[in-house]
Amino acid sequence: MITLILRSLIVYCIVLFAVRIMGKRQIGDMQPFELVITLIIADLACIPMSDSTIPIVFGVVPLFTLVILHYLFTLLNRKSIFFRKVLNGRPIIVIDSNGINYNALKKLNMTLNDLTEGLRVAQCFNLNDVAYAIVETNGNISVLLKNSAQPVSNEGMGIDGQQSSLNIILINDGKLLKENLDYLGLTPEYIKSILNEEKIKSVTDVLILSIDKGGEIFLQEKYKPCKTIKKELELNVK
Amino acid sequence: MRRLIAVLFLLAILIAVATLEQVYVNHFLYNLDTKSQQVSAAIELDDKNLEREDVKNSFNDLNKFWEDAKTKLCYFTNYEKVKSVDESFVKLSTAIENNDSSLAIENIAVIKEYSKFFTYFMGFNINNLF
Numbered sequence: 001m002i003t004l005i006l007r008s009l010i011v012y013c014i015v016l017f018a019v020r021i022m023g024k025r026q027i028g029d030m031q032p033f034e035l036v037i038t039l040i041i042a043d044l045a046c047i048p049m050s051d052s053t054i055p056i057v058f059g060v061v062p063l064f065t066l067v068i069l070h071y072l073f074t075l076l077n078r079k080s081i082f083f084r085k086v087l088n089g090r091p092i093i094v095i096d097s098n099g100i101n102y103n104a105l106k107k108l109n110m111t112l113n114d115l116t117e118g119l120r121v122a123q124c125f126n127l128n129d130v131a132y133a134i135v136e137t138n139g140n141i142s143v144l145l146k147n148s149a150q151p152v153s154n155e156g157m158g159i160d161g162q163q164s165s166l167n168i169i170l171i172n173d174g175k176l177l178k179e180n181l182d183y184l185g186l187t188p189e190y191i192k193s194i195l196n197e198e199k200i201k202s203v204t205d206v207l208i209l210s211i212d213k214g215g216e217i218f219l220q221e222k223y224k225p226c227k228t229i230k231k232e233l234e235l236n237v238k
Numbered sequence: 239m240r241r242l243i244a245v246l247f248l249l250a251i252l253i254a255v256a257t258l259e260q261v262y263v264n265h266f267l268y269n270l271d272t273k274s275q276q277v278s279a280a281i282e283l284d285d286k287n288l289e290r291e292d293v294k295n296s297f298n299d300l301n302k303f304w305e306d307a308k309t310k311l312c313y314f315t316n317y318e319k320v321k322s323v324d325e326s327f328v329k330l331s332t333a334i335e336n337n338d339s340s341l342a343i344e345n346i347a348v349i350k351e352y353s354k355f356f357t358y359f360m361g362f363n364i365n366n367l368f
Contacts, residue, residue, distance in 0.1 A: 021244050053317040061255065064248045071245040 003052050011049045014060055015041060018067045022074075031077075031088045031138055037070050088137040095133035108135055119143060165213035174204035174222070184211065194219075198227065259314055263357070266307050271353040273300040277330075278346045285339040297334055300349075301327060323352045 018041065022034075030038065041063060048059035076083040094104045094115060105115065115133070118141035124130055129149035134142045154160075168180050176188055191209065200206060200221055207222045215233040220226035276296045281288060304327055311320050326348040333342035357363065 021241060021248075055312065055314050055316070057255070057314050058316075061252060064252055068245055068249055068252070071241070 004050070007052065007056060008049050010056060011045050011059060014063065015045045018063055021067055022070050033073050033077075033087045034070070037066050040066060091134045091136050091142075093132060093134050094141075095127075095130050097131070100127075104135075110135070115141070124149075167210045167212045167218070169208060169210045171203055171206045171209035173208070174206060176203050194229070194231070198229070262310070266311070267353050267356055269303060270300075270307070270356075271350065273303055274346060274349045274353055276300070278343075278350065281339065281342055281346060285343065288334045288337045288339060288342055293334060297330065301331065319356075323349060326352075 022037070044059050044063050044066075048054050048056045073083075073087060077087055092104050092108060094101050094108070094110070100112070100115070105112070116127075118135075119125075119127070119130065119133060122133075122141055122143040124143045124145065126149070129145050130143055131146045132144040136142055150156075168184060170177055170180055170184075170186070170191060176191065178188075181188065181191070192203070194209075194217065195201075195203065195206065198219060205221055207220045208218065209220075210218045211231075211233075215231045217229040217231055218226060219229060273296070277293070277300050280290070280293045280296045283292070284290065304323075308320055308324065326345040330342055330345040330349070333339070333345060
C-alpha cells in the first residue's frame with residue numbers, strides 16, 4: 001500500500017512537471033495535437049500508478065518522450081505555416097453573407113444544433129444578427145455581429161471615457177502580497193494606515209484588498225460586506 | 239530558453255537511460271547464457287549424479303549472478319516476466335539437492351530459453367518495435 005501511495009506521488013509530480021513544461025495552453029484551449037498528447041498522458045500516468053509489478057519507468061519514459069515530441073511540434077507550429085495547417089487545420093467560415101455554409105458544416109462534422117449552441121455560447125441568440133461565424137482550429141466559434149446588432153460602445157457614442165486599468169490585489173485572504181506592493185511602489189505601512197482608517201485591526205481580518213491605478217480601492221473584511229474607497233494616490237508602477 | 243533547457247535535459251536523460259538499459263541487457267543476457275550453458279554442461283556430464291561439486295559450484299555461480307541481476311531488472315522489466323524465471327531457479331536448486339535430473343534439465347532449459355528470448359521483451363529490435 002505504501003508503495004502505491006509513493007508511486008502515485010511520484011507519478012503525480014512527474015505529470016505536473018511535464019504539463020508545466022508543455023505550457024499553459026495545454027490546460028486551456030487545445031489544438032488537436034495537444035488534445036491527443038493530453039489524452040495519452042492521462043492514460044500513461046495510470047499504468048505504473050496502479051500496478052506495482054510494472055516499473056515506474058514504463059510510464060515515465062513514454063511521458064518524457066511525448067513532452068519532447070510536444071515541444072518539437074509546438075516549435076514547428078510556431079515557425080512553419082505549413083506545419084500549422086497540417087497540425088491544427090485552419091479556421092473555417094460557417095456563416096457568411098449567404099447564410100449558413102452547409103458544405104463547411106459537413107466538412108467539420110457539425111450539426112446545425114452544434115452551430116446554434118456555439119452561437120449561443122458566443123452570446124448570439126438570433127441567426128439574423130450574425131454577419132460571420134468562424135469555427136476556429138480549437139473548436140471555438142467566433143462571431144462577428146451585423147452592425148445593427150453590435151453593442152453600443154463609448155467610441156460609437158462619442159464618449160471619451162477614462163482608460164480602464166488593471167486591478168491589483170494587495171491583500172489576499174489575510175496575506176499581504178509584497179510582490180504586488182513593490183510593483184505599485186507602496187509600503188505595508190501605507191496599507192496598514194488604510195486599514196486603520198477603516199477600523200480594521202489586522203491584515204489577517206481582510207478577505208481582499210485590491211487597487212487600480214486610478215486609486216480606487218476594493219476592500220472586504222472577512223464575513224462582512226465590501227467597501228469601495230477612493231484615494232488620491234501617487235503610484236510608482238515599476 | 240528555460241523550456242528548451244528542460245527539454246534538452248529530458249532528452250539527454252532518455253538517451254542515457256536507453257543506452258544504459260541496452261548495454262546492461264546485452265551484458266546480462268550474455269552472462270546468463272554463458273553461466274547457464276556451464277550448468278547445463280555440468281549436468282549433462284553425468285545426469286545420474288547431480289550432487290557433484292562442479293554442478294553445485296556452477297549452479298551457485300549462476301544463482302548468485304541471477305540474484306544480483308534480478309533486483310536491477312525490476313527497475314525496467316515487468317516483474318511478472320522475471321517471476322517465472324525465478325521459479326525455475328528455485329526448482330533447479332531443489333532438483334540438484336534431490337538429485338532429480340529430469341527436473342534439473344527441464345528447468346535449466348527454461349533459463350537458457352529465457353537468456354535467448356528475453357531480448358524480445360527488452361532489447362531494441364524490429365519485433366519489439368511492432
